[in-house]
Amino acid sequence: MKLAVKDLDIGTGGPLIAVLHSSDAQRMDLHFEDRVRLSHGKRRVVAILDITSSQGVVRQGVIGLMDELVKELGVRDGQNIEVQLEQKPASLQHIRSKLDGACLSEEQLGEIVYDITRNKLSEIEIAYFVASTYIRGLNADEVAALTKAMVKYGETLDFPPPVMDKHSIGGVPGNRTTMVVVPIVAAAGLTIPKTSSRAITSAAGTADVMEVLARVEVPLPELRHIVKRVGACMVWGGALALAPADDRIIRVESPLSLDAEGQMIASVLAKKRSVGATHVLIDIPVGAGAKVWDMERGERLRGLFEGIGKQLGMEVHVLLTDGAQPIGNGIGSALEARDVLWILLGDERAPADLRKKSIMMAGKLLEMGSAAPLGEGVKLAEELLRSGKAYRKMVEIIDAQGRRASRPEELVLGRQTEEVRAARPGTIRSADNKFIARIARALGSPEG
Known part of the structure; x- marks a missing residue:
């Protein structure tokens, strides 16, 4: 007609x-x-x-x-x-099979991801796929197959190995370890192309904080050039077509804050595989208010990340860290950027907890990439930080991406402040991560 x-x-x-x-x-x-x-x-x-x-x-x-x-x-x-x-696509029948409790083959998951990537499925149909994996779960083979398909139907980067990467599953305000770890690892001569997310429910994502210092929306050809020249980058993954099916799945998950284990693992590992990572460090904060609230679930996720990473040809190591309270001094993009610069510059105002965690993580990556002998990574990370090499590498990264600021005094902070004093002396026993993040967002973060 x-x-x-x-x-x-x-x-x-x-x-x-x-x-x-x-x-x-x-x-x-x-x-x-x-x-x-x-x-x-x-x-x-x-x-x-x-x-x-x-x-x-x-x-x-x-x-x-x-x-x-x-x-x-x-x-x-x-x-x-x-x-x-x-005719409707065959992938819809696969989604129905998953809703009925079936295990999907690599070919079936590949068809679903292909159709998501090529805009052949509606938001409603993708929502059913998300619901099926949330309710029925994914076994290790399905997660590996989903990850491979996400990588296959997207852009990829390719650098000479070893290629390092790190990821935190989030949930802890101020946990800006990436922006300290990346320049330390790159200063040791290792390649670390870092793509990060913006905030969804948190006060700031790594991309939001890095955007205070430099441009983060970088086209793929330029990103390749930056990494080859500087050895590192810190950019917003949403501006790239790396594992694009994952971005559409996340968009569907967000309204109900769904975070199915299988989808989450596939999401993280697909982004790492897409940038060519060979060695990946995963930070899983554990504690009340974090995404992972008990050690039992943390250990289960550790086993899944490391096992599936091995299936994909990546060496994955998982750290279970304290997620019961915020880390660093500031919450929100500019304040978190200031914490990072204070650490890299060796300023006495630098938050000790963020510095310690960042050095520990950087040390582990240095050992994984054979830049430091086993047990010597923290010592090398400390030296690269203390000598100023890590800060100089950070400035290189900032300049390569498009400088906005590289010194704490160049940052534009909020003009209005309020000092809140405790009614009586005592010890703070706990802090509500989610409540603190909500306060920061109500005050305008991450944009404000």
Whole structure:
């Protein structure tokens, strides 16, 4: 059936959506979320169908196209295109099988990830996939297969080994170890291309904090050049097409704060494999208010990360650290950036807890990458920090990405302050990580 095009001038940010008037849909026996094949000249595109009864959106005889479809088909308002019913993708049957409790094969998970990456599944359908893995879980083979598929259908980086990387699963305000660890490890001559996330529910993500000091939205070709020249980077992973299916899955998970173990492990390891990492250090903070609240779950995650990492050809080491309270002095992008610079500059105001944890983690990576003998990593990390080599490497990274600030006095902090004094002397026994993060976000973090 031929229908006239209406450019709706709206982008979906992913799925390819076409809109029909309900009377046309009824006449063609089409239903919400059906697939339709759209043809214009030699171009063929399969779209997901939405239906409206409003003449103001699309009238009878017209098909509304979102921006992505207009671009794919190369059409303009008023041009006619052919519309035909298309079979739904096989990946939907795989998702249904998972909901029923089946274990999925590498091929089936690959089809699901391919369709997510190519915008062939709607947000609702991806949500069902997320729900199926949350309810039914993923075994180790499924997690490995999901990880491989995420890497396969995205961009990848390739550097001479060893390539180091680290990750914290989060949940602890001020835990800005990455920005201390990366320059230490790079100053020792190891390669460490670090992609990080922005804040979702926390006060600041590593990308938000690094953005105070330098540009973090870096195109892939430029990123390759920076890492080859400087040996390291700290950029926002969302600006790259590394494991893009993971980004769409995370977007669906966020409203309900779902964090299924299998999905989380695949998400982390896919991003590491995509940057070519051969040696990965995972930080799992454990404690009340952290994402992992008890050691039993922490040990289980340790076994899964290390075992699945081995299946993927990566040496993965997991540290279980104290996640019961915030770390560092400041919470929020600028204050956390100041803590990092104080540590790298050897300033007496540097937070001792963040410094100690960062050196411990950097030391472990130095040993994993054979830059230091076993048991000597912390000593080398301390020396690289004390000598100023780590700070100078940080300045190199900042300059390579586009400098904004490299000294604490250059940072723009909030103008309004309030000193809160304790009503009586005593000892602080605990701190609520989530509550502190909420306060910081209410005050404008990470942007403020």
